[in-house]
Amino acid sequence: MRYIQEYRDADAVRRVLDEIHRITTRPWVLMEICGGQTHSIIRYGIDQLLPDQIELVHGPGCPVCVTPLELIDMAIAIASRPDVIFTSFGDMLRVPGSKKDLLQVKAEGGDVRVVYSPLDCLKIAKENTDREIVFFGVGFETTAPANAMAIYQAHRQGIGNFSMLVSHVRVPPAIEALLSSPQNRVQAFLTAGHVCTVMGYWEYEPLAERFGVPMVVTGFEPLDIVRGILMAVRQLEDGRAEVENAYPRVVTREGNTQAQALIKQVFTDCDRKWRGIGPIPNSGWCLRPEYAEYDAALKFDVGDLEVTESPLCKAGLVLQGRLKPDECPAFGKECTPRHPLGAPMVSSEGACAAYYQFGRYSK
């Protein structure tokens, strides 16, 4: 646990927090982009240790939360087929579709399996040549290299019974959409450290300049997060709007160029719908035409799906930082972690689930 424990050191965190308290002179609204950061903030109670003037708004960087309902329903339809072994990262299994989730598909006899890497699917495919292996390829830029590698390897090894239901999204177009909204309240961003590990942070420079908003590349341990907040607040107090790197032990400006090359080889830009937010042009990646045979959405005809989002769920406003989870009329009533209407109530990374727990405590 070396190189992790050091970033959870109470004294080091306290010193940075003291500095934040010292330099903060007025209210600021910061958004942490990534669900992993939200998780850390709630997990360590960082938000309670900040000055009252600093408001953290939880961003849309949670793949569980923004994967569109259509795709969840399509995943459920494909996973229900007897000839399919459906594989996924663990926390997608509990995301509610229109009628059920993937765990229920499993309970009804579907072969749904949790994998830790998409490359595990290739092994399953080789061991089950009479079945179709489908991987739910969700996530941001972070999971894209491994997913691209699985497609690339399947192609190279001539594995024909593997395909991927791809729902990749990218952070910069989402930030642009948020900042372009007339209702935007966010004054600075903590960008997602893992995403920038892959992609670097040069993409954010034109955004910071165009919108005059500071952006700080931020990691996930408590010390990383308070450092990111400190650098963002300092920029706000100084009236600067630059891209800064508070996660230099991992992230470079260029990022991982080999991973980027692999992503480019397998994926191409496309429009994507974000659950709760709506369509954002050029905000995602799809498989290139030469890899179309690995596209599960083309391989399986699931017919017309009737997609119905709960009319009570205001997840979109929450994900844009325009509504606090506990201001949603369904919060804690129709919508609870055990019976989530929207994805942010599902995982501990979701803002609604986090608020639900803390609300329970304050009562």
Place this chain on the structure above:
Amino acid sequence: MAQDKSETEGFSAEGWTCPLPLRDYPAIVMAHGGGGKLSADLVRHLFLPLFANPALDALDDQAVIEIDGARLAISTDSFTVSPLFFPGGDIGSLAVHGTVNDVAMAGARPLYITAGFILEEGLAMDALGRIATSMAESCRRAGVQMITGDTKVVDRGHGDGVYINTTGIGIVPDGVHIAANRAKPGDVVIVSGEIGLHGITILAAREGLGFEADLESDTAPLNGLVAAMLEVTREIHCLRDPTRGGLASTLNELAASSGVGIEIDEAAVPVPPAVAAACEMLGLDPFYVANEGKLVAILPEEHAEAVLERMRSHPLGRKAAIIGRVVEEHPRVVVAKTGIGGRRVVDMLVGEQLPRIC
């Protein structure tokens, strides 16, 4: 079909409507057996109303009943584990220790145990031999006698090799009154050692994650440790072994049963480096990972140091630690002081603990 059958057997299903919290799930999902909220719902809303009686309603891990002046603790548990053999144990040792421990958590001295085997057609005789031998060894270690049993065989493909149900019986000594509803504000919370070993060992062995070498299940009979603690004082309020659902679920159950709050100091909870590293990689929280040889004790502060000292001199309690205390504030809620001085709610798991994407 199911309804027809039950009617012909004289049990009327008429009038039974699925209670509200169960209606979200038209079919059983894995989390109904996961020891978290859904398991609790199943018990509370289906089984409890049908079978209500004082011993059952106490909702402890064992029932305590009185027969002719003797107080008996009885517990039953079924064991399904894949793989059947894992570093540190196997399904046989687990089945004996699990039930012995549930009986011991009433402060009882476990005496007898029974076993029911459900075997899958095709199970290697050698494997069954090793499991039975391991059970015999575990019985000796725990000082209990196997007094009756049963064997059934199911078709190939209808079981993971072998399932085992065990039931244990023990005697509760005079003056010992341990129950989940007895925690009082001011009491101290002790855990008997490092958490998360069993769950992570099983996960690593099952998934081939590559860090198995550092890990071994903690499966062990805890009746000796409990007896040693009771020698120091009989005034122990609660005892529970945090198996599936882990430390977090156990603390929540105790807080809920006693109607008190529990505050723990995260830094004081012993988590072995290998478990911490594995959880870090997989996005799991060690507080929710299963243990098979640990106990949580809640007792008055004045006895805490003496009991802790006695625990640390026992082989199964060497790393015992005070991890927190019972409070009047936030009843039924467990709050952890985080390493950096923040606070968080440690809730029950809603479903199974699932690895996170990022």
